[in-house]
Amino acid sequence: MIRDFGLLEVLTILQGMWTTLALSAVAFVGGGIFGTLVALSRTSAWTWLRITSAAYIDFFQGTPLLMQLFLVYFGLPVFGFHVSAWTAVAIGLTFHASAFLGEIWRGGIQAVPRGQSEAASALGLGYIDRMRDVVLPQAIKLSFAPTVGFLVQLVKGTSLAAIIGFVELSRSAQIVASTTYKPLIAYGLAGACYFAICFPLSRVSAYYERRFAPKT
Amino acid sequence: MTYKFDFGVLLPYWPQLLHACLLTLWLAATAVICGFIIGIVTVVARRSGLKFLRAIALTYIEVIRNTPFLVQVFFIFFGLPTIGISFTPWTAAFLALSLNCGAFSAEIIRGGVDAIPRGQFEAGAALGLTPLQVFRYIILTPALRIIYPALSGQFVLALLTTSIVSSISAEELTSTVQLLDSDLFRSFEIYIVATLLYFALSTIFSLIFKGIDRAFFSYPIK
Numbered sequence: 239m240i241r242d243f244g245l246l247e248v249l250t251i252l253q254g255m256w257t258t259l260a261l262s263a264v265a266f267v268g269g270g271i272f273g274t275l276v277a278l279s280r281t282s283a284w285t286w287l288r289i290t291s292a293a294y295i296d297f298f299q300g301t302p303l304l305m306q307l308f309l310v311y312f313g314l315p316v317f318g319f320h321v322s323a324w325t326a327v328a329i330g331l332t333f334h335a336s337a338f339l340g341e342i343w344r345g346g347i348q349a350v351p352r353g354q355s356e357a358a359s360a361l362g363l364g365y366i367d368r369m370r371d372v373v374l375p376q377a378i379k380l381s382f383a384p385t386v387g388f389l390v391q392l393v394k395g396t397s398l399a400a401i402i403g404f405v406e407l408s409r410s411a412q413i414v415a416s417t418t419y420k421p422l423i424a425y426g427l428a429g430a431c432y433f434a435i436c437f438p439l440s441r442v443s444a445y446y447e448r449r450f451a452p453k454t
Numbered sequence: 455m456t457y458k459f460d461f462g463v464l465l466p467y468w469p470q471l472l473h474a475c476l477l478t479l480w481l482a483a484t485a486v487i488c489g490f491i492i493g494i495v496t497v498v499a500r501r502s503g504l505k506f507l508r509a510i511a512l513t514y515i516e517v518i519r520n521t522p523f524l525v526q527v528f529f530i531f532f533g534l535p536t537i538g539i540s541f542t543p544w545t546a547a548f549l550a551l552s553l554n555c556g557a558f559s560a561e562i563i564r565g566g567v568d569a570i571p572r573g574q575f576e577a578g579a580a581l582g583l584t585p586l587q588v589f590r591y592i593i594l595t596p597a598l599r600i601i602y603p604a605l606s607g608q609f610v611l612a613l614l615t616t617s618i619v620s621s622i623s624a625e626e627l628t629s630t631v632q633l634l635d636s637d638l639f640r641s642f643e644i645y646i647v648a649t650l651l652y653f654a655l656s657t658i659f660s661l662i663f664k665g666i667d668r669a670f671f672s673y674p675i676k
Contacts, residue, residue, distance in 0.1 A: 302616075304617045305649040312642045397523075408525055412528070420536070421536060422537060425528045425529040429525045432521045436519075436520035437516060
């Protein structure tokens with residue numbers, strides 16, 4: 239039976255929006271933690287660490303997110319981890335985010351003038367103090383706008399979880415579209431929900447980009 | 455770990471995989487060219503004196519940039535037929551990719567155009583060039599030189615985005631390997647191979663853009 243597009247359908251889509259937000263948050267926090275490690279490896283003094291992290295970043299930037307999700311989804315059971323779609327997608331997106339955030343923050347760290355970390359060394363600060371108190375606070379400010387920009391990409395990227403069958407915003411729109419046979423409204427509404435999340439973030443990113451832009 | 459890897463099952467299918475790679479490259483290349491043209495037109499519209507043209511261009515850019523590609527594809531392929539506009543999967547994929555690439559290119563090109571000092575436009579006008587000539591020689595070419603790295607990065611991203619059109623069963627690399635997967639049940643191996651193929655394709659794509667950079671944007675200007 240074809241159902242009408244009623245309150246229940248709208249609620250289904252809104253519920254999906256909530257899942258999308260949760261998934262994005264998990265991936266962003268996880269990606270942030272590993273991304274910090276990637277950025278620090280990328281700027282480390284050890285050559286092999288720099289090369290490994292560069293290869294890691296290249297791999298994630300040179301292959302489609304969909305393939306990365308498939309690899310995690312089909313790969314984890316091969317190694318004996320039988321996890322839910324939710325966990326697989328969260329892990330896949332975390333890897334993806336860590337590579338991109340790592341590259342963004344590497345840029346931020348390297349944009350901090352060298353004299354800063356040299357001065358910190360001269361004051362007798364060790365690596366951890368130097369990073370935590372001198373370099374990273376400035377790097378964070380410099381890379382704030384691109385980080386928020388990537389968050390928009392990440393929110394949009396979570397939609398690919400729908401292809402694996404994980405029920406988030408896009409998948410709920412798909413379900414609603416097929417039960418009501420009103421794909422135009424269902425996908426239109428889903429698009430509007432994504433827009434409601436992403437547009438404010440894009441504005442914030444653009445605002446800080448202007449604010450922190452080098453004066454010309 | 456008891457799983458035995460077997461990449462050998464994929465060997466007899468290499469002509470299919472090669473064909474799929476070429477389809478993906480073809481889809482990406484046509485969509486990128488089309489998207490680039492859309493991007494330039496959008497930038498012209500955004501700078502035009504007509505308010506409604508500016509509004510349309512801005513809405514287009516913001517809507518495309520702030521919604522996922524998957525939803526855009528679904529909207530075009532599943533949504534539009536209900537109001538009587540229907541496409542084959544391939545056309546829908548091409549259209550969605552071009553529109554997507556167009557919006558992102560427009561934003562990048564706009565950044566480059568904004569970086570051209572105003573005095574240049576005025577100098578062009580003072581030399582008696584038509585507005586179109588000013589746009590082409592004085593704005594677009596130097597702007598392209600500035601934004602070329604960002605733009606080619608965006609185009610490589612468009613190539614990776616093509617994998618998503620497998621969800622409307624447009625024939626390209628991802629949909630081909632999904633079909634193989636349903637025959638062979640060797641998901642992990644198949645997706646490893648597919649991922650490596652994509653990596654190779656994106657490397658080829660960026661090499662092509664490096665070549666274009668050498669040929670057209672290196673100093674001295676020919």
